[in-house]
Every structure is written in structure tokens, then in C-alpha cells.
Amino acid sequence: MARAPIGRQQLLDAARDELVRGNGVLELAALTRRAGLSTGALYHHFGSKSGLLAAIYNTFYEGLSHATADAHLPTEADWATREHKRTHLFVAYHFADPLVPVLLNRAALDPQLTELEAVYIQTMSDNAAANIRRGQALGQLPTSVDPDSAAAFVIGGLRHGIAQQLRITPPPNPDQAAERLWRLIAASLGIA
Template sequence: MARAPIGRQQLLDAARDELVRGNGVMELGALTRRAGLSTGALYHHFGSKSGLLAAIYDAFYGGLGHAIADAHLPAEADWAVREHERTRRFVAYHFADPLAPVLLDRTALDPQLTELEAVYVQNMSDNAADNIRRGQARGQLPADIDPDSAGAFVIGGLRHGIAQQLRITPPPGPDLATERLWRPTAAALGIT
């Protein structure tokens, strides 16, 4: 009986599992054995191991972007209330995804992905800066804060802070982690 062709998503799922089990190390031989496929199928869908890892990054950061999108936040709330909820959603997303500690604790899973990861972080920082500008325009954040520096500070702090919270044994849970990360974020942005 012929095996049904393995699709792109099945390869992504198997690779994610392999990365989690291997704490960021993914050997193609182990991946192909676990998924029951040939390396040819992998190259057909992704072109290379780096292509597969790039697709995993895309899915992770795409999911994060969706989780923290404005559409999920209280539309009429003041800036601090909205951003507290965005922070809660940011933290909850990382706590719910077993791949998050691997991605946050490694500079990049593959040297070719360092630039890709830097682009994701820069985009998040730019979005945070734009968001800070909106808060300033509404008079809900101090006007003397540089939005670009503050956006980079907030995103960098959240990423490293979540990684630190995920390393605690046992982990504190997303609600406590959110509060631990929101307080220094709010302080840095002059929110009282």
C-alpha cells in the first residue's frame, strides 16, 4: 500500500517537534526518520534546511503578530490598558508555544537565519515605536520619550524577559509573567 504524500504542513510540524525535542538542534536524518519521508520531499517543499527553518520562523512570528494585533484589543480603552492586554497576549503566546524557549534562547537556529530574525525583531520594534507615537499623540504617554529607542527597549526587554521567565523552574505562568514584565515596561514609558 502506497503512503500518502506528506505535505508541507506535516513537514513543518515534524520539524517543530524535532527542534523542541533537540532543544534547537535539528538533524535532517532524525527529522526524515521521524516523519517517515525522504530528504527529497524536504528539499521539494523548502529548498534547504535553512528554508525549512525560515518557514518555521515565519509561522512563529506570523502567529505572534496575529495574537497581538489591534483587532484583539479593547478598541476604546486608553493606551496603557490596551498595551497591558497586548503584553498579556504577547506573553501568553510565548508560554503556549513549546518552540518559544528554543527560539528565544538561541541567537538563531542556523547562521543564515540571523538576518531573518533581526528583521522580525526590527519590525516588532518599529511597530512598537509607531504605537508609542500614537500614545503620545493622544496625550497618554510623555512627549519627551524617543519612540524609536523606547520601542526597541520594550521589544528587547519583553523578549529577554519572557526567555528568563520561561527558564524558571517551575515557570510562573503567563499571568504572573505578564505582571513581572508589564511593570518595568510601564515604568520605562512613564505610565503610572
């Protein structure tokens, strides 16, 4: 009796599990054993190991974008209140994913992914800069803050700050980590 072909999502799940278990190392033999398939299925769905890793990055960053979208923020709140909530959502999303320590503590899982990750970080920084400009236009952030520099600082700081918080033994809960990081963000943006 022939086994039903394993799907794309099963490969992604097995690869994520292997990356967590292997601290960022993905051995194809271990992946195929875990998923119970041949490497042909991997190449069919992703084209290469790099294609599989790119799909994992895409899934992570698309989920992050959704988790921190304006739709999840209080609509009638001031800029600082909304961004305080967004910071909590950003941190909670990272703390909930067991792959995050690997994603944040390695330069890249694969050299070909360096550019892809740089694009995601730049997109997050561009969105943050536009958001800072909105806060300035509303009169809720000082105009002396350069939005592009501040956005790069905030996004980089969040990523490195979350990685640092996850290295603490035992790690703080997501709300504690978010509060620590929000205080730094608020101070850098001139929010009292």
C-alpha cells in the same frame, strides 16, 4: 500500495517537534524518521534545511503578529489599558509554544536565519515605536520618551524577559510573567 505524499504542514510539525526534542538541533535523519519520509520531500517543499527553518520562523512571527493585533484589544480603552492587554497576549503566545525557549535562548537556529530574525525584531520595534507615537499624540504618554529607543527597549526587554521567566523552575504562569514584564514596560514609558 504507494503512500500519499506528506505535506508541507506535516514537515513543519515534525521539524518543530525535533527542534524541541533536540534543544534547537535539527538532524535531518531524525526528521525524516519522525515524519516517515525521504529528504526529497523536505527539499521539494522548502529547498533546504535553512528554508525549512525560515518557514518555522515565518509561521511563529506571523502567529505572534496575529495574536497581538489591534483586533484582539479593547476598542474603547485608553492606550495603557490596550497595551497592558497586548503585553498579556504577547507573553501568552510565547508561553504556549514549546519551541519558544529554543527560539529565544539561541542566537539563531541556523546562521542564515540571523538576518531573518533581525528583520522580524526590527519590524516589531518599528510597530512599537509607531504605537508609542500614537500614545504620545493622544496625550497618554510623555513626549519626553524617545519612541524609537523606547520601542527597541520594550521589544528587547520582552524577548529577554520572557526567556528569563521560562528558565525559572517552575516557570510562572503567563499572567504572572506578563504582569512582571508590564510593570517594567510601564515604568520605562512613564505610565503611572
